[in-house]
Each structure stands twice: as structure tokens, then as C-alpha cells.
Amino acid sequence: MEEKKFDLNSIIGFVLIFGILIWIMYQNKPDAKVVAAEKAQKELLIKQAKAKELTDKVVAKATAAVATTGDSTQLAQLQKTLGNFAYSATLPSAKEGFTTIENELVKLKIANKGGFIVEATLKTFEKFKKGSGQLVQLIKDNNANLNVQLLTGDNRTLNTRDLYFEPTLTKVGADQILSMKLKAGANEFLEYKYILKPNEYMVGFDVRSQGLNKVLNTAKPLDLEWDLKSYRNEKSVSYENRYAQIEYEYEDEKFSSVSLGKDKQDTPENVKFVAFKQHFFTTILLTEKPFEKTTLSSNDLVLDEKTDTIFTKQFKANLPLAFTNGEVDYKMSWYFGPSDYKTLKAYDKNLDKIIPLGWGIFGWINKFIFIPLFGFLSSYITYGIAIIVFTILIKIAMSPITFKSFLSQAKMKVLRPEITELGEKYKKDAMKKQQETMKLYNKAGVNPMAGCIPALIQLPFMYASFQFFPSAFELRQKSFLWADDLSSFDSVVKLPFHIPLYGDHISLFPILAAIAIFFYMKMTSGDQQMAAPQQEGMPDMAKMMKIMIYVSPLMMLFFFNSYGAGLSLYNFISNLITIGIMIVIKRYFIDSDKIHAQIQENKLKEPKKQGKFQQKLQEVMQQAEAQKAQQKKK
Structure with missing residues (x-):
């Protein structure tokens, strides 16, 4: 058999043929522009x-x-x-495509299909934490939709989200004006007009029709459907979700919100604006001509905070666009920006009402004391130090009230032995014991309510702080000590497991605040027990106070672990200052011996005239005693 040999010439031939084939294929490759066309x-x-x-x-x-x-x-x-309308998609200027308008603050990308915004980017804010490199986007990846239902003459429904608009971008000075027209003829169209000015979060949005009274059924308003799935933008999805909801103004500056939870709905009338509010950012639709009757729906998407970490809420609004003389003409605006009190208030459209500052006196404290004072301090010093100075100033302002409360407790403590004696003397006659106790208070010049009133005065300030700090946009992504974001939790340890109601991390400021509360309650519980004698039929106050000494710090630990570090810092400093004030007052201003001597001296004087409340209470007790005596005779 003939031996096979290595044929180099054959191999070279094959290589040359293969190279020629590759070259021919490459030369015959279609041009990219031709393929695209x-x-x-x-x-x-x-x-x-x-x-x-x-x-x-x-x-x-x-x-x-x-x-x-x-x-x-x-x-x-x-x-x-x-x-x-059906052929509008075939117009050369109405085809698949996008138009972008932007200024220094926002960037908007509008699609020809549907004529609505498919991307709304806030150019000066980052997601999750500073330095993440991810800008906040309120709209992206089809999380939002705007649709107008067009009812034709034969009761057929067309949806603008499925149709193509013709874009025309012009500039008038520094203003950018984008006209999006859905054409039904040369002079028959539905137009969305976007107007973006420099350095503005507010975008003009006009919706008008021309000649469509010949095309559409104008017997009922058009349905404007707007929906949005709000993206998570903060570190804690549960904390952010707590403040995400629909807010709206209706019927001559009334204001309300759709309840939180699953499948919540409101149907307000004459609505001036609808806000799809997240914690620190919001999307608002405003209208000059109120929407006559609306349907607003909210659905909670965070069922499990360990897994539901992308979206917080599903918001939907159905808004009627009424015809006037056969046409639609609405002057509206979009707001894409921060949920910041000062920014929203500057528009003078009541938009600041979407910030949850509290109702009544709590809102007044925040608007007229906390916001101006903290704004002034933070303009000169860092935010963490500003919180500390802010807390010191508030506590100093409240110190006279604190002094009166401690003084009242001291007086009640001095009277405790005599009140106990009255209790033993009239233990079989509760009504008589109450009357004699009131007489003793009157003779000694002691008001048993004096200790409660100062505490009640301080309560609105405490509640206002619980509203102010979670709403303070200026704290977002501002660091202090170990906290990298005062608007979110200050995690110092990441746990490998999740504790119900607590979370998967340990925040340090809540621990410090809990320790301060423990020592404060430990120091005051003895005085309160001594000042308040045990009443028959009433719970044992001593036992209740002992329980609260331990329960209150635990509540602070669990409740505030996922709250903003700014609020926990405020509570920590507030309790430290209160402890300091209490020590100073007890050591330098309250002398039990002097108080006792003053009380004894007061007893020798003519009893003070009873106030209306004490007189009424005395009359009620006397009437009750008379009725009791009458029943015994029967």
C-alpha cells in the first residue's frame, strides 16, 4: 500500500480558497444604512x-x-x-421615535407613540446613597403611562397610547416647547404641548383638540388615565413606603390623601392637583380647570420588604377632560422633583400641603418654628451639628415649663404623707377622702393639675418633631459621625438574619436614645410615685412605672431602628438635655425643706379662692355624697 504523505501544496490551496470566500462574503455584506432603511x-x-x-x-x-x-x-x-386616526401611524413625521427636552434640573424623554414621557430624570439627585452614580428617575422602563380614550361617532374606543403623535420642537427664548399632535386630518388633531423653562421642575402641559368635534362623540368627557409604579429611591424600602401615597387638592383648597394599604380608592370632585408622592420625590399633575370627578387608586406593592425592593406603590388616576364648545382645552402642568417644603411652597399653588407636617397646632409649630429655625441653623453649620443646636434651643425655650412641672412634683411629694394620712382616716368613704384631699390642696396652695399642664404643653412639640424630621428633605444623604444619611437609618452592624419588627441591621442612634430614655425614666419614676398617692380602685402606679421604665426603651429600639438617624439623634440629645436640666433644677432650685415650710405657712393663711374647675369638682362631689346618703336612708 502506498504511504500517505503530508501535502503542503494542498493545504495552502485550501487556505487560499477559504480566504477568498471570506473576502467575497465580506464584500457582499449589505450596508448598515441599507439594512436599516x-x-x-x-x-x-x-x-x-x-x-x-x-x-x-x-x-x-x-x-x-x-x-x-x-x-x-x-x-x-x-x-x-x-x-x-388609524393611518396616523403611517405619516412620515408620526413614527417610532423620541424627543428629549432638558434643563439644569430635569431631563424628559417623550415618545412619539402615545405622546407621553417615557423617562423623567432628576439630574441633581442620586438614588440610595451619595456617590452611587445612579440618578433618580421617576419614570423609566414603562413604569408610567398616560392615555386618553377617544370615543368615536359609532362608540368605538381608540387609545392614544397605541397611536403615533407628530413631534415639533421649537425654542422661544430659553424656553423649550414640544408640540405632539395626533392627527385625524390636516386641521383636525389632539395636541399635547410640553413647555420647559430653565431651572424649573415644573413643566407646562397643555391638552387641546381642534376639529375633533366632527370626529369624536362629545356627549361625555374624555377619560385621561394616568398610572405610575413608584420606584424605590432610598436605602430603607419600608421607611420610604411609609410616606408614599396619593395626595390631592379638591373643592376650593380642601386637601386629602388616599389611605395607605392594599387596593385603596377615593372619588373626589373638582380636583385641582393630584400628587403621586414618594418619600422624598413626587410627580404632580396640576390643572387650571378642575377635573369634575376623579377616581384615585393606590396599592401597596411592598408585601415583604426582604423581596419587594424595586417598587413601593402602584398609583392610578382617572381624570375626566370635559368638552367646551365641542373641543377639549386644558392648561395643565407636571411637577417632577423633590418633596421639599420650601421648593413646593415657592410655586404658591398649595403644593406644600403634600408634606406631612401634621394637622392643627403640630403643623403650625413645624411651619412657623421648626422649619425657619432649622433652615437658619443649617445654612451656617453642618446638618448634624444643626440638629444638636436646634434641640438645645428648643429645650432651653421649654425649660420654664419643665421647671414648673418639677416644682409641682416636689410640692406633691412633700404633701404625700398628709395625703396618705387622709387616705387611712377616710378609707371607708372614698368621696369624703377626695373632698378632704381637695381642701388640703387648696389650703397648701398646691394645684394637682400643675404638673400635668406643662407636660401637655410639651406634647405638641414632641409630636411636631416626629413629623418634621422624616419630612426634612435637606437631611437626605447628609452625613454625621457614623451616619452616612441622616434621613435614613444609621446602620453600624449588618445582621445575617431578619428580626421581625426590627430588621436586618443595628442602628446606633436609637440605642443611644433608648439608653437616655431609660435613665431619664429611672430618675423621674421615684418622684412621680412619691407625688401621686395610690387611689383605691386604680391600677398600681408604682408597678406601671416600673414596667414603663423597661418598655419605653425597648419601643425606642424597635420602632426607630429603621427610622431616619436625624430623628433618633434629636431624641437622644433631647433626653440628655432633659436629664441635665432636671439635675440642675433639683440641685440648685428645688429645696424640699423650703417647699415644706412654704406649704405650712400657706395653710395658716386664708385659703385661696377656688378656681371654676375646682368649684365645679367640689359641687359634683357634694352632690354625689348627698345622693349616696339618700340611698342609704332608703
């Missing part, structure tokens, strides 16, 4: 075919109606109306 042409033909199919079906139906009724008006109208 062919693709666009193919898509256009498909759209035209679909549009024609839709139109043919409608015309066929209308033709059948003509054969039955003999009235050709409907056929002509439908051919002009629905046919034109």
Missing part, C-alpha cells in the same frame, strides 16, 4: 397593512349599515374619522 420600510408596510385592515373592518360595518338604513352619513364620517 429596509427594516424601517418593512415596519412601515406592516403598520400600513394593520391600519388598512382596521379601517376596512370599520368601513365594511358602516357599509352594511348603509345597506340597512339607506343613510350614507355614517359611512362618510367613519371614513374620515377612524380612517385618519
Whole structure:
């Protein structure tokens, strides 16, 4: 057999042939522009075919109606109306595409299909934490939709989200104006007009129609449907979700919100604006002409904070666009920006009401004391130090009230032995014991309510702080000590497991605040027990105070672990200052011996005239005692 040999010439030949084939294939590769053009042409033909199919079906139906009724008006109208809308996708200027408008603060990307914003980016804010490199985007990846339902003459419904608008971008000075027209003819269209000014979060948004009274059924308003799934933008999804809800103004500056939870709904009338509010950012639709009757829906998407970490709420609004003289004409605006009190208030449209500062006196304290004072301090010093100075100033301002409260407790403590003696003397007659106790208070010049009133005065300030700090946008992503964001929790340890109601991390400021509360309650519990004698039929106050000494710090630990560090810092400093003030007052201002001597001296004087409250209480007790005596006689 002949031995096979290595044929180098054959191999070289094969390599040359292979190279020539590759070169031929490369030379015959279609040009990218040609491919794109062919693709666009193919898509256009498909759209035209679909549009024609839709139109043919409608015309066929209308033709059948003509054969039955003999009235050709409907056929002509439908051919002009629905046919034109259906073919709007085939117009050269109304095709797949996007237009971008932006200023120093926002960047908006508007799609031809549907004519609505598909991306709304806030250019000066980052997600989660400073330095993340991810800008806050209120709209992206189809999380939002705007649709107007168009009812045709034969009661067919067309949705603008499925149709193509013709974009025209112009500039008037520094203003950018984007007109998006959905055409039904040369002079018949529905227009969305976006107007963006420099350095503004507010975007003008006009919706108007022209000539569509010949095309649409104008017997009822158009339905404007707006929905949005709000993205999570903060470190704690549960904390952010707590402050995400629909807020709205209606009926001459009334204000309300859709309840939190699953599948909540409101149907307000004459609505001026609707806000899809997140914790620190919001999207608002405002209108000059109120929406007559609306349907607002909210659904909680965070069922499990360990897994539901992308979205917080699903918001929906159905808003009627009423016809005037056969046409729609609404002057509206979009707001894409921070939920910041000062920014929103500057627009003078009541938008600041969406910030949860509290109702009544709590809101007044925040608006007229906390916000101006903290704004002034933070303009000169860092935010963490500003919180500390702010807390010191508030506690100093409240110190006279604190002094009166401690003084009242000291007086009650001095009277405790005599009150106990009265209790033993009249232990079988509770009514008589109360009367004699009131007489003792009157003779000694002691008001048992004096210790409660100062505490009640301080309560509104405490509650206002619980509203102020979570709403303070200026704290977002501002660091202090170990906390990298005073608007979120200050985690110092990441746990490998999740504790119900507590979380998967340990925050340090809540621990410090809990320790301060423990020592404060430990120091005051003894005085309160001594000042308040045990009453028959009442719970054992001593036992209750002992329980509260331990329960209150635990509540602080669990409740505030996922709250903003700024609020926990405020509570920590506040309790430290209160402890300091209490020590100073007890050591330098309250002398039990002097108080006792003063009380004894007061007893020798003419009893003070009773106040109206004490007189009324005395009369009630006397009447009760008389009724009791009468019943015994029977």
C-alpha cells in the first residue's frame, strides 16, 4: 500500500480558497444604512397593512349599515374619522421615535407613540446613597403611562397610547416647547404641548383638540388615565413606603390623601392637583380647570420588604377632560422633583400641603418654628451639628415649663404623707377622702393639675418633631459621625438574619436614645410615685412605672431602628438635655425643706379662692355624697 504523505501544496490551496470566500462574503455584506432603511420600510408596510385592515373592518360595518338604513352619513364620517386616526401611524413625521427636552434640573424623554414621557430624570439627585452614580428617575422602563380614550361617532374606543403623535420642537427664548399632535386630518388633531423653562421642575402641559368635534362623540368627557409604579429611591424600602401615597387638592383648597394599604380608592370632585408622592420625590399633575370627578387608586406593592425592593406603590388616576364648545382645552402642568417644603411652597399653588407636617397646632409649630429655625441653623453649620443646636434651643425655650412641672412634683411629694394620712382616716368613704384631699390642696396652695399642664404643653412639640424630621428633605444623604444619611437609618452592624419588627441591621442612634430614655425614666419614676398617692380602685402606679421604665426603651429600639438617624439623634440629645436640666433644677432650685415650710405657712393663711374647675369638682362631689346618703336612708 502506498504511504500517505503530508501535502503542503494542498493545504495552502485550501487556505487560499477559504480566504477568498471570506473576502467575497465580506464584500457582499449589505450596508448598515441599507439594512436599516429596509427594516424601517418593512415596519412601515406592516403598520400600513394593520391600519388598512382596521379601517376596512370599520368601513365594511358602516357599509352594511348603509345597506340597512339607506343613510350614507355614517359611512362618510367613519371614513374620515377612524380612517385618519388609524393611518396616523403611517405619516412620515408620526413614527417610532423620541424627543428629549432638558434643563439644569430635569431631563424628559417623550415618545412619539402615545405622546407621553417615557423617562423623567432628576439630574441633581442620586438614588440610595451619595456617590452611587445612579440618578433618580421617576419614570423609566414603562413604569408610567398616560392615555386618553377617544370615543368615536359609532362608540368605538381608540387609545392614544397605541397611536403615533407628530413631534415639533421649537425654542422661544430659553424656553423649550414640544408640540405632539395626533392627527385625524390636516386641521383636525389632539395636541399635547410640553413647555420647559430653565431651572424649573415644573413643566407646562397643555391638552387641546381642534376639529375633533366632527370626529369624536362629545356627549361625555374624555377619560385621561394616568398610572405610575413608584420606584424605590432610598436605602430603607419600608421607611420610604411609609410616606408614599396619593395626595390631592379638591373643592376650593380642601386637601386629602388616599389611605395607605392594599387596593385603596377615593372619588373626589373638582380636583385641582393630584400628587403621586414618594418619600422624598413626587410627580404632580396640576390643572387650571378642575377635573369634575376623579377616581384615585393606590396599592401597596411592598408585601415583604426582604423581596419587594424595586417598587413601593402602584398609583392610578382617572381624570375626566370635559368638552367646551365641542373641543377639549386644558392648561395643565407636571411637577417632577423633590418633596421639599420650601421648593413646593415657592410655586404658591398649595403644593406644600403634600408634606406631612401634621394637622392643627403640630403643623403650625413645624411651619412657623421648626422649619425657619432649622433652615437658619443649617445654612451656617453642618446638618448634624444643626440638629444638636436646634434641640438645645428648643429645650432651653421649654425649660420654664419643665421647671414648673418639677416644682409641682416636689410640692406633691412633700404633701404625700398628709395625703396618705387622709387616705387611712377616710378609707371607708372614698368621696369624703377626695373632698378632704381637695381642701388640703387648696389650703397648701398646691394645684394637682400643675404638673400635668406643662407636660401637655410639651406634647405638641414632641409630636411636631416626629413629623418634621422624616419630612426634612435637606437631611437626605447628609452625613454625621457614623451616619452616612441622616434621613435614613444609621446602620453600624449588618445582621445575617431578619428580626421581625426590627430588621436586618443595628442602628446606633436609637440605642443611644433608648439608653437616655431609660435613665431619664429611672430618675423621674421615684418622684412621680412619691407625688401621686395610690387611689383605691386604680391600677398600681408604682408597678406601671416600673414596667414603663423597661418598655419605653425597648419601643425606642424597635420602632426607630429603621427610622431616619436625624430623628433618633434629636431624641437622644433631647433626653440628655432633659436629664441635665432636671439635675440642675433639683440641685440648685428645688429645696424640699423650703417647699415644706412654704406649704405650712400657706395653710395658716386664708385659703385661696377656688378656681371654676375646682368649684365645679367640689359641687359634683357634694352632690354625689348627698345622693349616696339618700340611698342609704332608703
